[in-house]
Amino acid sequence: MCSRYRTRVPALDSDIESETSILSAVLADHPDLRILWDAHTHLPGEIVINGVNSILHILVEAIAERQVVSGDPPEARKAFERMKHAGLSSHAARGMIAGLILWYISQALGQEASFDAESYARQLRLLGTALPKRVGRNDPCPCGSQRKFKTCCEPVFDLLKARKEAGVIVLGNGKYIFGGPGMAMADPGLIEMENRSWIATFLETNGAPEDAIACLRENLAYAERKEANALIVNALQDIQVFCMNHRKYASAGLEVTGRLIALTTGQEDNMLYRCDKADLLAAKGSVHEAEREYQDIFAFCPHYPFARYRYALLLDQYDRAGEAEAILKALLERPRDLDAETRESARGLLDHIRTR
Ligand SMILES: [Zn+2]
Ligand SMILES: [Zn+2]
DSSP states (O other): OOHHHHOOOHHHHHHHHHHHHHHHHHHHTOGGGHHHHHHGGGSOSOOOBTTBOHHHHHHHHHHHHHHHHHTSSHHHHHHHHHHHHTTOOHHHHHHHHHHHHHHHHHHHHTTSOOOOHHHHHHHHHHTTSOOOSOOOTTSBOTTSOSSBGGGTTGGGGGGGSOOTTTTOOOOOOSSSSOOSGGGGGSOHHHHHHHHHHHHHHHHHHTTOHHHHHHHHHHHHHHHHHHTOHHHHHHHHHHHHHHHHHOGGGHHHHHHHHHHHHHHOOOHHHHHHHHHHHHHHHHHTTOHHHHHHHHHHHHHHOTTOHHHHHHHHHHHHHTTOHHHHHHHHHHHHTSGGGSOHHHHHHHHHHHHHHHTO
């Protein structure tokens, strides 16, 4: 490399280095967001997942971190130390400061108020202190501004109350964590898994499938480190569903399906995974192997009509609608052998084929 490029401006250099270390510190508290962060500059539009802007969260925490590290304003570092002393984690202490900064940003965006450094400093002085339980709206503000509470800190007062979960980001629920007020205090590892599954869906639908599957693989790696079988199965299922939607990932899908088959004891689940395996074989280009897999399934478990429906679905996808139709007709001629779901699915597919 030409030496010219290695000569750096010292002041600028140290700025860049401190910016990088600030960002690293914030991202270290959000390992689940790293892939999204790395991808965000080339993703289209705003990165909002279930109403939460993770990139903004990182940026605002980075502002808070910079204030703490640089001691500017000095109240930020003091507030941080005080909150840590009171038992908050570094992330929560930084998150409390970030919450306040975010409030000012949203006010400025709504043009309701401009940033008032003095109010901000007074509010920082309250962070981590024992706040009065009740303050009357016309009482003097506890921040010491000598204004009435209602015209001073009332709108931010809740943001000044120490919260252990400050800084935690929760992008959704239902897969690894479940709704409710305690959600942000769930096992951090499970919150990360939940977040990654939502991030993966977002990346998948925004044209970044490589990043999406990387997120899902991080979930699998986490579950494996935990040696938690239920989590491993969940993580494998997420990868499998992704691979079923993208022909390009059929080989990866086959690999995880093989693991799912090995991990599953219930016969019904096992049969479903074997149908998935057959479909993935077809997606990989081996329709012949897929057919053989289906024949094995029928031989192994002749009274599993859902597999025949799945077979018909596959045949139809590969331009063999005639054969698919014959299978569906045969299925529907014996409706008592069918469960409601298979009957509905078979009827739907048959109608679809006939009206095409
Ligand atoms: Zn005040
Ligand atoms: Zn955070």
